[in-house]
Amino acid sequence: MEEQKIGSLRFKLDFSQPLYEQILDQVRSVIAKGEIELGTKMPSVRELALELRVNPNTVMRAYQELERDGLTEKRRGQGTYVTSSAERVQRFRSELASRYMDSFVEQMASLGIPLGEIQDYLSKKYPNESGGTR
Numbered sequence: 001m002e003e004q005k006i007g008s009l010r011f012k013l014d015f016s017q018p019l020y021e022q023i024l025d026q027v028r029s030v031i032a033k034g035e036i037e038l039g040t041k042m043p044s045v046r047e048l049a050l051e052l053r054v055n056p057n058t059v060m061r062a063y064q065e066l067e068r069d070g071l072t073e074k075r076r077g078q079g080t081y082v083t084s085s086a087e088r089v090q091r092f093r094s095e096l097a098s099r100y101m102d103s104f105v106e107q108m109a110s111l112g113i114p115l116g117e118i119q120d121y122l123s124k125k126y127p128n129e130s131g132g133t134r
Helices: 019-033 045-052 056-069 086-110 115-125
Strands: 003-006 009-012 072-075 079-082
Touching: 003 045, 009 019, 019 045, 019 056, 019 086, 045 056, 056 072, 056 079, 086 115
Parallel strands: none
Antiparallel strands: 003 009, 072 079
16 A cells, blocks of 8 residues: 555555545545645546546545535636635534544443543543643
8 A cells, every 4th residue: 555645635545445435534634634725726536536546436426525524615617625614624523523432432332341431541541641642
């Protein structure tokens, strides 16, 4: 799995997994983390498909989902751009964090670990953390 840089985006694709989902998840992540500036022009569908060696329909499907998420916007005759709304990106980031937390808590609950014990595990594993990244 080799990393490819296309414009200001980087991709690592695993051809044994659904490609559109990987493209979608990687672009969502870059936007949510703020690694790409708001209002940045995205590569065209054809350009990205050619560089990644995937079907243009695969890229088109990912771009449509990004637009539905409100993370990108089409500008008539100009292409697709990352949204210029910081509020929209923050809202998406919060929704994504909530989904990740729900998934984590569900997995821990499937092990029979109650919420209080999950909090204890987190406090022990990350004693010096106050909401930041490691």
